[in-house]
Amino acid sequence: MDEIKSQQVTFKLFRxxxxxxxxxxxxxxxxxxTHEEVILDVLNRIKWDHDGSLSYRRSCRxxxxxxxxxxxxxxxxxxxxxxxxDLIEVFGTELTIEPLSTKRALKDLIIxxxxxxxxxxxxxxxxxxxxxxxxxxxxxxxxxxxxxxLEADYCIQCGACHYSCPALEINDRFIGPxxxxxxxxxxxxxxxxxxxxxxxxxxxxxxxxxxCVKCMECAEACPKDVNPIEKITKLxxxxxxxxxxxxxxxxxxxxxxxxxxxxxxxxxxxxxxxxSEGNIGVLKHMPEAFEMWKNGKIVLPWNMPKSxxxxxxxxxxxxxxTVKF
Amino acid sequence: MEKLRxxxxxxCTARESTPELLKSTLAVAEKLGIELVLLDEASCCGASxxxxxxxxxxxxLNARNICYAEKLGLxxxxxxxxxxxxxxxxxxxxxxxxxxxxxxxxxxxxxxxEYKGTSEVTHFLYAIIQDYGLxxxxxxxxxxxxxxxxxxxxxxxxxxxSELQNLSNGGENPYNPTSLDDLIIACGGNNxxxxxxxxxxxxxxxxxxxxxxxxxxxxxxxxAMDANADWMVTPCPLCHLKxxxxxxxxxKAIGRDVKLPVLHMPQMVxxxxxxxxxxxxxxxHVTKVNFV
Numbered sequence: 033m034d035e036i037k038s039q040q041v042t043f044k045l046f047r048x049x050x051x052x053x054x055x056x057x058x059x060x061x062x063x064x065x066t067h068e069e070v071i072l073d074v075l076n077r078i079k080w081d082h083d084g085s086l087s088y089r090r091s092c093r094x095x096x097x098x099x100x101x102x103x104x105x106x107x108x109x110x111x112x113x114x115x116x117x118d119l120i121e122v123f124g125t126e127l128t129i130e131p132l133s134t135k136r137a138l139k140d141l142i143i144x145x146x147x148x149x150x151x152x153x154x155x156x157x158x159x160x161x162x163x164x165x166x167x168x169x170x171x172x173x174x175x176x177x178x179x180x181x182l183e184a185d186y187c188i189q190c191g192a193c194h195y196s197c198p199a200l201e202i203n204d205r206f207i208g209p210x211x212x213x214x215x216x217x218x219x220x221x222x223x224x225x226x227x228x229x230x231x232x233x234x235x236x237x238x239x240x241x242x243x244c245v246k247c248m249e250c251a252e253a254c255p256k257d258v259n260p261i262e263k264i265t266k267l268x269x270x271x272x273x274x275x276x277x278x279x280x281x282x283x284x285x286x287x288x289x290x291x292x293x294x295x296x297x298x299x300x301x302x303x304x305x306x307x308s309e310g311n312i313g314v315l316k317h318m319p320e321a322f323e324m325w326k327n328g329k330i331v332l333p334w335n336m337p338k339s340x341x342x343x344x345x346x347x348x349x350x351x352x353x354t355v356k357f
Numbered sequence: 358m359e360k361l362r363x364x365x366x367x368x369c370t371a372r373e374s375t376p377e378l379l380k381s382t383l384a385v386a387e388k389l390g391i392e393l394v395l396l397d398e399a400s401c402c403g404a405s406x407x408x409x410x411x412x413x414x415x416x417x418l419n420a421r422n423i424c425y426a427e428k429l430g431l432x433x434x435x436x437x438x439x440x441x442x443x444x445x446x447x448x449x450x451x452x453x454x455x456x457x458x459x460x461x462x463x464x465x466x467x468x469x470x471e472y473k474g475t476s477e478v479t480h481f482l483y484a485i486i487q488d489y490g491l492x493x494x495x496x497x498x499x500x501x502x503x504x505x506x507x508x509x510x511x512x513x514x515x516x517x518x519s520e521l522q523n524l525s526n527g528g529e530n531p532y533n534p535t536s537l538d539d540l541i542i543a544c545g546g547n548n549x550x551x552x553x554x555x556x557x558x559x560x561x562x563x564x565x566x567x568x569x570x571x572x573x574x575x576x577x578x579x580x581a582m583d584a585n586a587d588w589m590v591t592p593c594p595l596c597h598l599k600x601x602x603x604x605x606x607x608x609k610a611i612g613r614d615v616k617l618p619v620l621h622m623p624q625m626v627x628x629x630x631x632x633x634x635x636x637x638x639x640x641x642h643v644t645k646v647n648f649v
Binding site for chain 2: 105106107122123198199202203206237238242243244245246247248249251252259261265268269272280281282285286287288289290292293297298299301305308309319320323324327328329330331337339340341344345347348349351352353354355357
């Protein structure tokens with residue numbers, strides 16, 4: 033048997049009761065923890081030995097119900113899965129335990145997840161299929177088709193990615209990584225009949241995939257390796273492939289890269305902004321562009337650098353393009 | 358120490374809107390005796406936007422870039438976090454999926470190239486830290502930056518997703534990265550800690566979601582200011598464009614005047630090594646570098 037290692041850790045614990053408190057506060061506990069303990073063990077010890085009023089959600093204790101997700105030093109985790117010793121390795125021996133979203137706290141670590149469920153509802157997170165209620169045969173999905181889901185069905189709806197997404201923090205209309213992953217999960221399902229409707233939902237300005245900032249926080253936060261950003265990229269691709277990409281600043285921003293690369297190999301930054309924004313929209317960038325030009329940061333069209341062997345790039349763009357806009 | 362040689366993938370910004378990045382990179386390499394061979398054949402990495410439009414095309418083009426580093430038999434170094442992400446991602450996907458690699462190679466064969474997977478891809482920041490070594494760097498510092506409080510701004514695409522980035526960034530933890538802090542210390546500076554140092558600057562959503570992008574930039578600048586930073590340093594030219602150029606929109610978005618000089622990672626190293634402001638292109642900054 034392994035030798036039991038122990039370590040003294042200071043826990044700063046977020047406390048708040050929406051019914052009685054005006055602002056949150058933190059309680060500090062110094063505990064000796066052992067190498068086999070997870071964060072949930074610590075919460076239980078604090079509740080059972082120190083303060084019975086501490087509130088948090090817990091259920092399966094097997095990393096599958098997704099209810100015990102909280103943040104430790106800003107990192108979203110499942111309390112039942114995260115070993116203290118792993119967290120100490122990253123953050124040292126002072127750990128701050130907070131709810132997934134401090135602004136949505138109801139009581140201590142319990143948050144109101146209504147926004148999370150509303151976003152899910154927006155993408156029709158279930159299979160839409162006109163099925164025979166008394167089938168004589170199974171509806172088989174061959175392994176190749178099952179793999180198209182890219183394990184998006186592993187999502188346990190813990191909210192770790194949703195409450196780690198900075199775009200969502202600022203723009204509450206944004207659908208967010210968890211619901212996007214759900215949208216992909218069903219849109220990529222060969223049995224589903226509502227893929228196109230779902231793609232239209234995630235194609236909306238301000239709400240849809242186009243407002244993703246590409247920070248990769250969702251991929252990092254997910255305890256089940258669902259990799260939501262990968263699904264968000266796939267949804268972008270599917271929107272173009274389905275031919276429903278609108279002609280707007282976001283889509284032109286993506287397509288403009290192909291045009292620019294074909295012409296120069298490198299990106300023509302000024303032309304990309306003009307192409308994306310249009311001749312009138314581009315005017316709002318003029319004050320900044322002028323500042324940049326004054327400081328030698330704007331390459332004028334006749335000085336645009338080009339990649340060497342540009343003919344190779346042109347040829348590859350011709351032969352390897354898979355979509356049209 | 359054996360002379361370090363790399364194939365330098367400059368990306369687009371270093372040749373256009375951040376000429377000071379290329380200039381300072383070459384200046385620092387010369388001071389440290391690192392040989393950088395410019396990959397002039399390389400094209401744009403797609404910046405994760407081409408990837409949204411045409412994933413396969415972006416794989417082919419990025420694989421072509423790596424081919425040229427492979428031809429030289431050198432590790433490719435990047436000086437832009439987003440180039441690093443897209444190039445390393447391409448490499449990882451091709452190296453772990455023989456069918457995809459074969460499909461890409463069918464296209465590359467049309468222009469007489471073959472992607473083999475023999476060159477590593479790493480950001481210049483990590484090449485300095487892991488290959489050159491911070492101890493060796495400290496020995497070369499002749500103008501220690503000891504009078505400055507410097508706020509590191511890591512940039513998402515060097516640290517996330519860690520599963521990919523840890524192949525080249527020495528196991529940096531995205532929730533508590535240390536490389537840039539260590540580099541500041543090696544240059545004699547005082548590193549300051551603040552919440553936004555490993556967060557997003559908003560660059561990639563700037564056109565389609567200007568408010569989101571501006572608030573994120575504002576949060577980064579204001580966090581660094583609250584931590585009493587004299588200036589910021591970043592390894593990513595896209596973060597630099599946001600932080601250096603867009604302080605007006607950032608200030609407006611968060612309702613606070615935020616403005617700090619921001620240096621590219623090699624500019625900071627160059628200052629510590631005694632390079633002149635002109636050698637580092639400091640005159641190109643929109644937020645003026647007023648301390649040298």
